[in-house]
Amino acid sequence: MNTEILLNVTPTETRMGLVENGVLQEVNIERSNRRGIVGNIYIGKVVRVLPGMQAAFVEVGLERAAFIHAADVQTPLKDSEAARRQPDAINSLLHEGQSIVVQVTKDPIGTKGARLTMHLSIPSRYLVFMPYTQHVGISQRIEVESERDRLRELVQTCMEVEGLNDECGFILRTAAEGAGEDEILLDTRYLQRVWNKVKERMKTVLAPGLIYEELPLHLRTFRDFIRPEIDKVLIDSRENFQKAQEFSESFVPEVTDKLEYYPGERPIFDLYGVEDEIQKALERKVQLKSGGYLIIDQTEAMTTVDVNTGGFVGHRNLEETIFKTNLEAATVIGRQLRLRNLGGIIILDFIDMEDTEHQRQVLRMLEKVLEKDHAKTKISQVSELGLVEMTRKRTRESLGQMLCEPCPHCDGRGEIKTAETVCYEIFRELLRDARAYDAKAYLVLASQSVIDLLLDEESQSLADLENFIDKSIKLQVDPMYSQEQYDLILQ
Template sequence: MSEEILVNVTPRETRVAVVENGMLQELHIERGWARGVVGNIYKGRVQRVMPGMQAAFIEIGLERAAFLHAADIVKPAVGDGEGDAASLPATPTRPISELLREGQEIVVQVVKDPIGGKGARLTTQISIPSRYLVLLPHTRVVGVSARIEDEAERARLKAHVAALAPAGESHGYIVRTNAEGQSEEALAEDITYLSRVWALIGEKSGSVRVGECVYEDLTLPLRAVRDLIRRDVEKVKVDSRETFERLRAFAAQFMPSTGTAEGPDLVEKIEHYAGARPIFDLYGVEDEIQRALDKQVPLKSGGYLVIDQTEAMTTVDINTGSFLGQRNQEETVYRTNLEAAQSVARQLRLRNLGGIIIIDFIDMNDAEHKRQVLRTLEKALLKDHAKTTVYEFSPLGLVEMTRKRTTESLQRQLTEPCHECSGRGTLKTPETVTYEIFREIVRQVRQFDAARLLVIASPKVVARITDEESAAVAELEEFVGKSIRFQPDDQYAQEQFDVVLL
């Protein structure tokens, strides 16, 4: 599998694309005026405690107060250093009123950006990521990513990290997927780096004021190098000389590695792209971004997906379209669903869709076919960095799943609700607006005295009134006893109109 990371830098926007075998799989966007705050640590003040919700609102200097649930305040149980964090027994959640009081100062970390009308989601269970590890300051757990499946490698990494952890420090670590195959020296460098960062956070948190940032996560290009580069990444291409040099320096300082016969050093994988053609155009990324904003996604077989993102959930509907198949209907449906399962996994990752997701596969009668489609979906989701959970087919033939959401979806980052339809996706027909105008005329005449009336509306509505509804207008003039004139205005949306009394 060929994988490349492309970094496009402009004065106010940075974009990072992950391309696998020539196809865009992920897109990350950071704008100078609206950088995400996930991972940032703030000194906050408890603004309001809500016992009924087991939560509190915390002032951390953002536009809206952030949300902290009681379950994110209680520290994880202290393990013996041998188990994964997920295997530890859950600590019972105490009442929020026992944990926080209004006016209390508290150090918190953002785990979810403000989304829609909701404030940021917070936790007091701080975690600091590095190239190979995640530091957990408040627990002694040593866990290993579930994506490292080799038991011998898991045991080796866990033993190295436990041995390298500084004596006297009650810190825990999670070993990241990128650590697979790394040397003891590389892990030791990460532990040293994390210890230094945590010490600086401790010093700064005591001196900053409420609402100030104690620790800010890396910028998008640096995060991409830290989090996205794996062994199978061939190149990181950057179209900015300044960013290229910064990435090389960062990789050399914090992510040193030694080249092997299997591949070059990480630093050597980072290249400066100086071509005349924009890098995203060269790889077809710009076209893919435009297609990722469409509701309909074509499949190679002739079928298609329809993706609808709502406030509560995202729905995905699969249709056979023009695909007729070669054998019978069940086989045609099965093949379409298999292709759709792979496409759905890619679209969720590309569009950064999170929360509850409902997939309406085409109905299948064969239980084995259902099992294979579900297995294909789960296998395709293994490449996803976000945590996903997939459930069995429901009695209605739907697949329910969840995908962890930390930032806005691609659609909500790049678009806004239509000003004409207010995000409904539909407009009232000219006929409907016409009859609204007629009712408004009667209402105005009954309330106010006027010699004549002027109606200003969109050209499409006025054209319909003066043409198809001319007889109705004559009847209306006779009914109200006033003359009515209609004036088209290009500045008026289809649903917009004004009735002016003259």
């Protein structure tokens, strides 16, 4: 499999695309005026404690106060896992006006503020450093038990060499598989240097204030997305290419040879067809090669994916047609979730399958596709209603939320009232006004489509209304009005 990472860097925006065999699998966008803050460490001030919600609001210098749950409050005198399962009452842990050191685990999304934790963690290439947790963990994606034991011993050896006390811990990331002692030791030392700087700033920065800022996207890509199977990393900015070279030589030396500067006149995202894929990822409908299609709807509560056979009629029988459509849909759904960065609760409405073996194979295909997903996912079995429920960890806005805003005409509903509906609303409003006010005449301001309908199909109804209220009704088009907007002016 040919896997490439494309980095399109401009002064206002950085975009990363992960392309496998010429097909875009993942896209990440960071804008300079609205950078994501996941991973940032702040010193914040508790502004409100909510015992009824076991949570508190913390001011960290953002537009909206951030949110911390009792389970995410650091309790050094207790075992952290037990404390998270059964946290103490929030008002015994925090009080208003208190200064605390917190880390952002989820960006502000919509009307919700950022999600915080006091269980700090600082990632590097192979390790995640946890200053307050006495634990050495290993990524679940490293499955070979002998390799897990080797890495655990390696980290413990490095901790002894560096003289690290028992009040800190590490998690070995998936990228650590096969790493040697020198590489782990270098990461351990790097994380210690970062943590020492964080501790120094804790003493000097006043609340609310920023203590540690996460790396920008073009450098974070090297730490989080580079894997052995990556064949090439292309950057279209010479200045950032040089910065990336320096960073990779220091922290990811095995990638330096794969790093290339792209000087071409044609934009790099156009060359690989990424721009077209981003546009398609903003649409509700996703076509399947077989002729079927998906309908993806994202709401505040959850995301729903509906699978339809469309124009696919199959070759053998109905059950086989449904199975093949669902199998292809499972593959495409896995890619679309990554590409659109859809998180939270996701309901998959596959076409009903009678054969339990077909159900099992479709679920297995979905699980296989999601194995490549860096976000944590959990999938349920097929329910009695034929639905598959799943969750995908959400840490930042989806692609649609980042690039789009609610339609000003329909206010995000996805529908607007028909011209006929608006006409009848105008008739009712005219009747109310005729009873309430003594006007000589009325002027109706509305959109072109509504006025056209009033002058054509509804002209007789309008004439009957004029006779009924014994008042003249004039019509005028306002090109600035949407189809739902209208005004009645008394003359």
